[in-house]
Amino acid sequence: MGSSALTTRSQVGQRPRRAVLYSHDTFGLGHLRRSRALASALTQSGTVGSAIILTGSPVAGRFTFPAGVDHVRLPGVKKLADGTYISQNSGMDLETTTSLREGLINSTIAHYEPDLLIVDKEPTGFRGEMLPILEKLNAAGRTQIILGLRDVLDKPEVLANEWDRKGAIEATERFYNELWVYGPKSVYDPTKGLPLSQAARDRIVWTGYLRRAIIDPADVPDRPYILVTPGGGGDGEAMVDLVLKAYEQDPTLGPQAVLVYGPFLSGDTRDAFETRVAALGGRVTATGFDSRIEALFAGAQGVICMGGYNTFCEVLSFDQRAVIVPRTKPRLEQWIRANRAEELGLVRNLDEFRDGLTTESMIAAIRGLPHQQRPSQAGADGLLDGLDVVIERAQRLMGAQLSDAAE
Template sequence: MANAVTNPKADKGLPLSAPLQGARVLIYSHDTFGLGHLRRSRAIANAIVEDRPGASVVIISGSPVIGNFEFESGVDYIRIPGVTKLPDGDYRCLNLNVSLDEAVGLRQALILQAARAFRPDVFIVDKEPTGFRGEVVPALDYLQATGCRLVLGIRDVMDEPALLVPEWERKGATEALTRYYDEIWVYGLKDVYQPLKALDLPAEVERRITYTGYLRREVPPTPSLTKYPKITKQPFILVTTGGGGDGDDLIDWVISAYEADETLEQPALILFGPFIDRDKRRSFMERIARQPKLDAMSFDNKIERLMKRADAMVAMGGYNTFCEALSFDKRTLIVPRTRPRLEQYIRAVEAERLGLVSMLSDYKEPRTPERMAAALRNLSSQPRPSEVFIPGLLDGLDRVQERLKALTETRAPFAPAYHQAAE
């Protein structure tokens, strides 16, 4: 399912480095909002060190909740000042009382310093070729000069072409693909969706694209310290909105279905997420308390255990949740967000076309309690993802390991002047 990949630096006769066993990988996690980018980067980092115990991985992230997650031995993170997206689409600094420009300058300096100090063999940039407002460009320039392999990793769906093309042109993203990146990893399948097709990339860039397949997820080896409600001791539907910052409509829709239809038999557990508005959460809890077949939790950093335990899932359709639904073979109802991007809607349409999930959307039809109640009732008879055979569907982490091995075997040794003097 993958295109042939060429490595421009590999054709230059560069000396071979040590194998991946002792490699260093730096990951930049584009995480101005939510949990998606962080959780994807964490899955990749953990898989790298599990497969190669001698490897070291550092994740650069601005997520305020990165410290709540467990990482495998060999993985660590650097927390840079966070930024957050406002309802009008603009951004502001999350915690510091400084301007956005000053925050970006600080983030940029920290990213570059991390690159200089860590000396990675491979630098994986998540989603944004130039980073948030171009903040990774100095690090890309520096690392390219050292012979470090540069990789852009993107999810299966970015956005509808009408919005993606002008956005990437404005950011200089297409130019950055050509100038910097040895490889582009699409964490999905070409037969499902081609996220960069509308960009009309040069042939030399197209040849660097690998469709890895989706990134499978595992249940964490250690138990969760979170106490689960009694509702989880019987077959239940898990309702999750990821980080929760934009999941109000889904939560409201599910609650309204139980309020309107007392014949719904299967109970549901609603997981709010850490970024839900406190007032909205309080209002939801008041309504949930009046429904005997509903319960709620605020946040679980080992949500995979809840997913494994659930009989079915209802989710917004972000990339990570979709991977988890496939990995744990759960009957899933996707209720995609359609504002400000159609990313989740596009993914849900394609996944439903393949028979992997069912979809319920208010994009073109009204959001009524009756529609949600009917969709929840139909979940029990829906096929599981495993009943649909799609070659390479969950091979993403295996392909990542293969490409990392190939990249590090042709990576030139890092030898700046100060490093040579130290030796």
């Protein structure tokens, strides 16, 4: 990816282009990390001069952002087991929190005046908080508005009901210049089952997966290791428990494992895991959270992970043999992705419906890692053009062309 000091409005003496990326982040790290990758690509390529990420992630401040990229932290919310939401701030009710978020979104966009707005996954935002600003931007007609969708959202019938309930179909039809699907159509169509008009479907751009690279160098173990990561970790307890049971039951199991809990796997659960890790005498080492996980991916001999979008992009980008242990609740998103990826020969899916999540199945999966083919052997390199396509589409939509020096 080239870089250039040329700004996209330099020909007419105006200010550099600006982008805003909205990421509601009610749970986990996925939306924030995807937005960071997109913002980095857009600024480093010279497509925009600067970018702001609007995020509700409680750990946004623990990430580094490249020059030209900043973030505005929205008041956080969290999803309960029954599907309802509460404010992360115990001193505010949900209505107050939503109102404050909406005010910050409107104020930021009004003052920043972006040329490009990328809304991640939720066409109307959290509880409809994006609708007022979408109305204003659409009326003004100066901002290109993009809906960014990961490769898999949920089962088609579940997604259709959810979008109908939220008014997401109407918002998609009215406000969005293009829909960017961050995956190839040959792998999966996340819009299956959605009653989108043909006009809206004609605005879909299949970018391919978003290639990842080492952003922040980090030390990695000298000895061979496998990486064990549940992503953000909020729903990774079962997977981590299963890996530890495998090493506890089979004293000959190797190589050593490096376990990254994720920032949301904490408290008594984490303490209990730490005790078990210590008892394994160095065969498993653990760390709570590492925003530089790309370096650990690159240096591993294989990966045991859950099936979130960003983790899957890292598996493909670093060409890692991987066993995916997908969650199946509250969404089947990860299972659909892992099952399809296994069909294509990209990964091994440790499927609870087929294999059973037993200690024996995990031992067998770890022992089988060295014998799996790498994703590149199944054609993964041809699936990773997402950032290049995003840059090209953003330039075209904003009427921007990079100079020859940026090529």
